[in-house]
Amino acid sequence: MENKFNPIKDYNLSKEKLIKMYQDMLKIRYFENKITDLYSKGLMPGLAHLYIGEEAIAVGVCNNLTERDFATSTHRGHGHLIAQGCDLKRMMAEVLGKEDGYCRGKGGTMHIADFSKGILGANGIVGAGIPIATGSGYSAKVRGTDQVTVAFFGDAASNQGTFHESINMAAAWKLPVIYVCENNLYGISVDIRKVANTKDIATRALAYDIPGVVVDGNDVLEVYMVTKEAVERARRGEGPTLIEGKTYRWKGHHLGDPGRVYRLEKETKEWMARCPIKTYKERLLNENVATDKELVIIEKEIKQMVEEAANFAIKSPYPKEEEAFEDLFTEPEGVK
Amino acid sequence: MENKFNPIKDYNLSKEKLIKMYQDMLKIRYFENKITDLYSKGLMPGLAHLYIGEEAIAVGVCNNLTERDFATSTHRGHGHLIAQGCDLKRMMAEVLGKEDGYCRGKGGTMHIADFSKGILGANGIVGAGIPIATGSGYSAKVRGTDQVTVAFFGDAASNQGTFHESINMAAAWKLPVIYVCENNLYGISVDIRKVANTKDIATRALAYDIPGVVVDGNDVLEVYMVTKEAVERARRGEGPTLIEGKTYRWKGHHLGDPGRVYRLEKETKEWMARCPIKTYKERLLNENVATDKELVIIEKEIKQMVEEAANFAIKSPYPKEEEAFEDLFTEPEGVK
């Protein structure tokens, strides 16, 4: 059965879309490898929470969105932004705290935002994006558009009060919001099973009588299709969906955390063997969606793009001291 | 079937217990009728949130507890305290803001506490008692006692983040806490169905994989039996239970709110016809647990007791101005 089903053909996706998702995942991977590099050279200040290993979720989800849709992101947000088409140069400049960054150096990795692409901000407070996304959904409803909003958050975030409060409102009012829980099994060092009695976070959807779906978060096509249904449902005005993608972060909680003491090496290795990019690549080749040569070119292009982003960011100047007093209030009011 | 089952006999409850529950419900009813009276005479400052109509829940629940157990209460807390055996005199004095009140006049109706009976306080913040109760449960576990803690809260409180966060911890750690949701269908003027997509709040137990039970909150024996099981479970170390008692408040949200614009008269009347005290009284008579004469005497005694409490409270002096600066920190540190 399983091997008779050809997901790529049966899902009826264009080659363009299929390739784009491969590109998006690669962009995330290379972008973050580059961050690791810059961090180790002392060029990146602060904390880098890497998304490596979880690329399929952001990419599978965001490929259902347009620039008119919205998403709230997390402390582990690079993937969401890249999948939503944000500019790697301005992202990298922000990560390095530079003037040309999306936030002029004020936000950094934990707060990159790109309002032009509907990204309402990465967020340093676990669970805080969930109500904001819910408000964005409320807004679409009031304004009468068919925009949807995605709230990304982790397994551990699903223990915050905001998860409950927000999904409750979205369910009661049938708001067009997709709640995407990236269950990578841990919140920093804490195994979700130690602090929650819930095998699948998606089960929590029962509390609000909305659909809750568990999906293999390392399978970009599965994520894509499940999200597609949720997005269509939301656009039809039928309300929110809770999607749980099971996945794993390959690295520590952030660069600087080896991520080992609280996880078994075996576990990490098993998950790394199920690399979302590698398996997807094999699929694209097996299903003859693309040739090896095409994929090699794509990979080269993306490496190049990331390289350029890094160079751009490195060359970008630091913001000037006095800029610290800008951007608090809209003009002409100024700071005080 | 129904009429073959004799709940009083089949539940195997002593006459003493059965009568005590009747007394407790009556105490609440008369105590609050007296508050209404004192309020209308201008003797009670602040807001009085009356429990009238919901007596069966507090009484059915607390009759499973001892003084060594704990409970957190709500803004609508008189019933919980009375059912837990608190002193009517000191309660009434507190309600009137007097020196002899449980809190020396500092707490008032929304904050009456009686630590000697395990009442960790009524609470003016909706949902705030839930984590406190959870901590009390954690404490019992650490101290190795078999104490249980009850968290009382309303239907609307179940939309607070604390509901989710706290029950999640209790479930994960199997804490001896009973979460009792008094679903009187409204939070002030808001129909729970307008702000939650959850037919039964008890369903939310599914999110934590703990038992969730709906009970007729106007049937004191049903409440008693369901709680009994939950308490035994908790004492055995098997963790928390969520109990939802369906009930109705007869009065407005507080004295001063007629409680009519947002509710249909028909609905109120139907619920009042199912008075928890009246139906229980009929049962006691029908099952020959008590004679009419006995019950009349009990009623008289309780009226008398409430009368005495009111007189005591009225005679009690107001606290002295300078007492406002006491009770902030333990001695000998004083206020600053």
Added chain:
Amino acid sequence: MRKITYGQAICEAIDEEMARDKSVIFLGEDIEVLGGNFRATPGLYEKYGGWRVRNTPISENSFTGLGLGAALTGLRPIVEIMFCDFMMLAGDQIVNQIAKIRYMSGGQARVPLTIRTTLGAGRSTAAQHSQSLQAIVCHIPGLKVVMPSSASEAKGLLKTAIRDDNPVVFFEHKMEYNKTYEVPEGEYIIPFGVANILKEGKDITIVGTSNQALKALQAAEELTKEGIDAEVIDPRTLVPLDKDTIIKSVKKTGRLLIVDEGYERCGVAGEIAMSILKDVFYHLNAPIERLTTANVPIPFSPALEFPLIPDEKKIYQRVKDMVLG
């Protein structure tokens, strides 16, 4: 001039702004059929419908955050938090999100959000329903903070708040809703950052926030009988604060008393003093003083509550002590 209540003035401001701009929405607990806990805004639900005027569940942090999400995506929400004590449940959204998102995003975000809430003691509602927590939001950069005194002030300032493209926390005094005041007919707005001199005087300056400005005025009128001529200033907005008006006044009078119903420690009264100390230091005839609520929770019993809160009598006495003593 016509007279309406403070509550009616608030309601008019919202009504006019909702009529004027269909992106204005109004969210909060019990605002639909009840018109809010203080029955200040009846009729808006019927007029603007259930999507623009909506009862929220009791989920302060998330419905406040919902307001932020809506503000970021094209609406102009008014979020009502029934008592400012409950702002503490929405602390994260107010302090870490709403106040900061524009700054963190390097100016990308626009947050046209007004949080309406109530402050003040005097109703025997004890420690969790009687606080005046304006100092907490003043402490956090990125929030504008408004403390209207009378009904006419409330109306003009609330309209400005709603039109502002920045987050504003608007504090209404719960003892004022049913009081009647003269309020001009028709539309008007009062700009932020411009203090209002309620009475000119030469012996001492009294700055009073919220309805303490009116109490200060009463005290000042009484004090003229003692031959004390006090200047009374209503700062209207604490962020931005019109320091210039206060400085000018204190340079003239040489004395300053600040009256605020919040707790004293790290409160608004001390801040107003310190923000001008350098400018007025050499003009002061006496140390600046504060009259606030003492550093204890608000007790339930009226026998304890009233002695703690500043009022016209306490202002009167304190001014006398400062000027004569």
Added chain:
Amino acid sequence: MRKITYGQAICEAIDEEMARDKSVIFLGEDIEVLGGNFRATPGLYEKYGGWRVRNTPISENSFTGLGLGAALTGLRPIVEIMFCDFMMLAGDQIVNQIAKIRYMSGGQARVPLTIRTTLGAGRSTAAQHSQSLQAIVCHIPGLKVVMPSSASEAKGLLKTAIRDDNPVVFFEHKMEYNKTYEVPEGEYIIPFGVANILKEGKDITIVGTSNQALKALQAAEELTKEGIDAEVIDPRTLVPLDKDTIIKSVKKTGRLLIVDEGYERCGVAGEIAMSILKDVFYHLNAPIERLTTANVPIPFSPALEFPLIPDEKKIYQRVKDMVLG
């Protein structure tokens, strides 16, 4: 004297108190195998087991409230809130419950609860992980507030906090954990409400909170080269505040600078000033000044962040301006 890190001093304090009193428990995020976000408290989980040292889910409001419930029923919990910015999620439990329950219950409740949290900028962690929100808890009556400077101070004060039968908010500076300090061997406690004079001097008094006390000391030593003899005071606890020591000092020096890393508006620096103004007014040679973080969120880029935060250079310069200018 032996030298250990600030983190080790914290860990020793907790370890000693847990060994001494089995009702002491320790709750927070990632405290088990990691020993907390700053790896300050390793080994306690292994030593005291999973019930006394427990990882919580990310549910700040409820695990803080859980601490309160445990404190009310026989335990003596230490609750760790990873960054003080996150206290805003637990705002209700801290402000409306923990601070008030003893008072509201007329003295029935006993709340032996210590909340440990971190403050401070300097790690490029931007607006939500760099704040110093001590003013907010100082504002709320019912909480004791501790701001230790060095490692030895942290140890002695933390032990006092844990033993206190009242709620204490204990602020650790995140830039200090790995710094090494001389710390006495063995048990000792430091009482609350007794300021520490780090250096005597006659020209100006500098009060510095948390590690700003140490920065002030460095600046003061440098200033002696300019012939300026500054007195440096570490208040240790903000609630209770040892006003007497500060008053005595200012009466002697005639000048006061207060350094605090919190935001200026409604902050701690202004409060210290105002709480003694009346006592020292006629002894002042110049207005009291504050040196704090400016009223903007903390930006990410180090190019923006460092210029905003008080440090020894800025203290040095400000004191020079005050004394000479």
